[in-house]
Amino acid sequence: MQLSNQTTSALSAIHTSFPRQLEDEAIYILREVAAQFERPAILFSGGKDSITVVRLAQKAFFPGKIPFSLLHVDTGHNFPETISFRDQLVAELGVELHVRYVEDSIKQGKVKEESGKYASRNALQTVTLLDAIEEFKFDACIGGARRDEEKARAKERIFSVRDDFGQWDAKKQRPELFEMLNGRIDLGENVRVFPISNWTELDVWNYIKEEKLDIPSIYFSHQRQVFDRDGMIWSDSDFINKSADEIPYQATVRFRTVGDMTCTAAVASHADSIDQIIEEILAAEISERGARIDDKRSEAAMEKRKQQGYF
Amino acid sequence: MDILRIATAGSVDDGKSTLIGRLLYETKSITQDKIEALEAASKRKGLDFVDLSLLTDGLIAEREQGITIDVAHIYFNTARRKYIIADTPGHIEYTRNMVTGASNAQVSIILVDARLGLSEQTKRHFYIAQLLRIPEVILAVNKMDLVGYDPIVFETIVQDFHTTCQQIGFDGQNVHFIPLSSLYGENMVVKSEKMPWYSGDSLLDILESLPPQGDLYADKPARLGIQSVIRPKSEAYHDYRGYAGRISSGQFFPGDRVIALPSGQESAIDRIEKFGEPLDRARIGDSVVVTLTDDIDISRGNMLIKKEEQSPLQAKVVTAEVCWLDHQPLTVGKTYALQHGVNRQKSKVISLKSLLEMPSLIRKEDPNQLMLNEIGQVEIKLGSPIFADVYASNPRNGAFILIDEQTNSTVGVGFVEAH
Numbered sequence: 001m002q003l004s005n006q007t008t009s010a011l012s013a014i015h016t017s018f019p020r021q022l023e024d025e026a027i028y029i030l031r032e033v034a035a036q037f038e039r040p041a042i043l044f045s046g047g048k049d050s051i052t053v054v055r056l057a058q059k060a061f062f063p064g065k066i067p068f069s070l071l072h073v074d075t076g077h078n079f080p081e082t083i084s085f086r087d088q089l090v091a092e093l094g095v096e097l098h099v100r101y102v103e104d105s106i107k108q109g110k111v112k113e114e115s116g117k118y119a120s121r122n123a124l125q126t127v128t129l130l131d132a133i134e135e136f137k138f139d140a141c142i143g144g145a146r147r148d149e150e151k152a153r154a155k156e157r158i159f160s161v162r163d164d165f166g167q168w169d170a171k172k173q174r175p176e177l178f179e180m181l182n183g184r185i186d187l188g189e190n191v192r193v194f195p196i197s198n199w200t201e202l203d204v205w206n207y208i209k210e211e212k213l214d215i216p217s218i219y220f221s222h223q224r225q226v227f228d229r230d231g232m233i234w235s236d237s238d239f240i241n242k243s244a245d246e247i248p249y250q251a252t253v254r255f256r257t258v259g260d261m262t263c264t265a266a267v268a269s270h271a272d273s274i275d276q277i278i279e280e281i282l283a284a285e286i287s288e289r290g291a292r293i294d295d296k297r298s299e300a301a302m303e304k305r306k307q308q309g310y311f
Numbered sequence: 312m313d314i315l316r317i318a319t320a321g322s323v324d325d326g327k328s329t330l331i332g333r334l335l336y337e338t339k340s341i342t343q344d345k346i347e348a349l350e351a352a353s354k355r356k357g358l359d360f361v362d363l364s365l366l367t368d369g370l371i372a373e374r375e376q377g378i379t380i381d382v383a384h385i386y387f388n389t390a391r392r393k394y395i396i397a398d399t400p401g402h403i404e405y406t407r408n409m410v411t412g413a414s415n416a417q418v419s420i421i422l423v424d425a426r427l428g429l430s431e432q433t434k435r436h437f438y439i440a441q442l443l444r445i446p447e448v449i450l451a452v453n454k455m456d457l458v459g460y461d462p463i464v465f466e467t468i469v470q471d472f473h474t475t476c477q478q479i480g481f482d483g484q485n486v487h488f489i490p491l492s493s494l495y496g497e498n499m500v501v502k503s504e505k506m507p508w509y510s511g512d513s514l515l516d517i518l519e520s521l522p523p524q525g526d527l528y529a530d531k532p533a534r535l536g537i538q539s540v541i542r543p544k545s546e547a548y549h550d551y552r553g554y555a556g557r558i559s560s561g562q563f564f565p566g567d568r569v570i571a572l573p574s575g576q577e578s579a580i581d582r583i584e585k586f587g588e589p590l591d592r593a594r595i596g597d598s599v600v601v602t603l604t605d606d607i608d609i610s611r612g613n614m615l616i617k618k619e620e621q622s623p624l625q626a627k628v629v630t631a632e633v634c635w636l637d638h639q640p641l642t643v644g645k646t647y648a649l650q651h652g653v654n655r656q657k658s659k660v661i662s663l664k665s666l667l668e669m670p671s672l673i674r675k676e677d678p679n680q681l682m683l684n685e686i687g688q689v690e691i692k693l694g695s696p697i698f699a700d701v702y703a704s705n706p707r708n709g710a711f712i713l714i715d716e717q718t719n720s721t722v723g724v725g726f727v728e729a730h
Contacts, residue, residue, distance in 0.1 A: 022314070035538055062586045063543045154384050175721050177410070177411055177721070180710075184714060
């Protein structure tokens with residue numbers, strides 16, 4: 001059998017609007033966090049998902065202020081554009097920002113810097129994060145992870161209880177029925193909260209578009225020094241150990257996700273507006289073949305690493 | 312654009328993974344690289360077709376490792392709406408997972424293997440759809456290719472369903488019957504040429520035509536559980552006092568006379584806001600902030616209702632059908648935290664009246680305990696009243712969860728029957 005190419009009129013048109021119920025759901029979740037926990041924080045990376053979460057928090061408590069502080073675990077290898085964006089947003093919102101550095105965890109001897117060609121601080125972040133949770137006594141950490149990102153996440157709860165070691169036990173997950181959220185925990189435990197669990201990448205972009213949210217410039221097409229490795233486009237930087245045959249060159253690229261420079265690959269793109277980005281994502285999803293497939297693979301790999309580190 | 316939430320349940324053998332894979336494929340929700348990977352994996356397995364069930368492969372691997380996976384969420388879009396499938400593959404903790412996955416669903420897809428006809432599982436699945444008052448049920452008779460697309464096979468199953476299951480259903484529930492081959496895509500997206508005798512729509516067309524959730528409970532009495540009171544105390548909003556929450560059922564308009572529970576104090580809605588913007592109405596699912604014309608006593612867990620509408624009963628004893636979700640059985644005399652919406656109260660199980668035996672659906676009186684996956688009628692005493700409706704009359708305000716105060720786990724879900 002061959003996969004058929006049948007299609008209906010429903011599928012021939014591509015949708016580009018945001019389902020508002022997702023926003024209502026996320027606002028409901030954030031209000032539950034504020035009510036059920038004493039010291040919640042938003043894990044803020046400066047990426048599109050955490051920018052979306054911050055916007056939702058703004059909406060949930062307006063005209064009151066966001067009752068959460070922001071926590072950024074800084075690998076020291078971030079894109080400078082992301083950091084300046086972060087600082088500007090924090091100033092506008094008037095929320096408290098805590099930054100904790102992987103560099104410090106390394107100095108304290110708690111983690112060891114990786115070596116070699118693929119050296120990255122991404123996996124080291126977890127230790128810094130857990131230390132920060134303990135230091136600030138955060139009982140709930142709100143993250144922008146989504147269930148469509150990968151299969152294991154598809155099963156994680158909206159309120160995901162972690163033990164003293166930050167571990168997620170798939171077997172011990174609490175059933176979540178209707179929209180009732182149970183955030184009861186013992187001292188020392190904490191909960192990871194995922195208010196945009198039910199959003200897809202496209203939902204996030206449509207939301208950013210409809211809300212006219214600012215995002216860091218590296219999401220848009222720009223000129224950058226890059227080099228090729230394993231079929232991916234890497235941003236050239238001092239943090240990455242290049243081999244002799246990896247020659248940097250100038251290219252027109254953008255980033256689909258924003259993480260640590262050592263684990264975020266660029267995609268060749270001329271998309272310089274949100275509309276064009278959305279078009280690009282849609283095209284990538286329905287395209288028959290092409291260079292984008294490799295881009296997608298690299299993105300999936302990146303997101304996975306991000307999850308191991310951050311969530 | 313709205314969202315339609317679907318619940319599916321069943322074992323691997325009935326073609327559920329293939330059905331979900333097919334829906335994703337036909338709606339172009341799978342990227343090309345994944346399709347190529349599927350083609351390669353299918354070839355490796357020596358198959359002469361593309362095995363779409365491999366899309367949910369991760370789930371199978373986990374099952375092999377003996378991990379309880381309960382509910383997985385799968386997403387796809389059409390031009391009309393966004394779909395969320397809550398897929399509950401667990402056959403070990405079947406009832407628990409089905410109830411959890413189906414709790415937010417408007418549609419339940421019940422798969423039947425055309426060769427085998429109705430099974431105990433079909434009946435159980437349909438019973439849960441009834442218990443949860445899921446308005447739309449699709450009985451999908453799958454694997455029609457293996458019975459030569461024979462209309463008699465399909466008709467026999469439909470008749471069988473009418474005799475054995477129909478009496479379980481409730482008024483207002485729509486049951487759709489559809490013959491399918493998810494493996495070959497027959498009747499999935501377009502009507503099958505192999506089954507010209509079938510007069511209904513394709514599966515996707517049925518899903519596309521179902522009413523949005525907002526229309527379903529709009530005529531129910533309006534209920535707004537208060538999540539928090541917003542008091543900015545800033546210069547611009549010095550005396551501002553807004554009540555934040557998500558509408559569970561019905562609709563509110565500015566000017567509505569409202570009553571706050573439990574105080575019974577009366578006021579009127581001044582404004583309904585979202586991010587400062589005034590709304591001319593709020594309806595089920597909307598997360599809003601409501602301001603009132605009077606300063607009255609309202610705090611988290613309280614509820615706003617409309618004066619002219621029927622109020623929920625505020626009794627300190629409720630009778631409910633409870634589905635038990637925990638390995639530790641329900642114990643009569645034990646206290647649990649009971650959470651109804653955003654209102655949490657102390658509670659105590661006074662008695663366990665009956666237990667529903669599966670699959671016979673016969674009630675056993677005065678059972679000793681309620682174990683994992685069992686459903687029973689329970690009488691519960693509350694420390695302070697909750698503001699619930701009878702589940703059957705207003706599902707969005709008629710359910711609660713029970714929380715074990717020692718383990719903090721969610722151990723049971725209840726459907727209010729009477730006060």
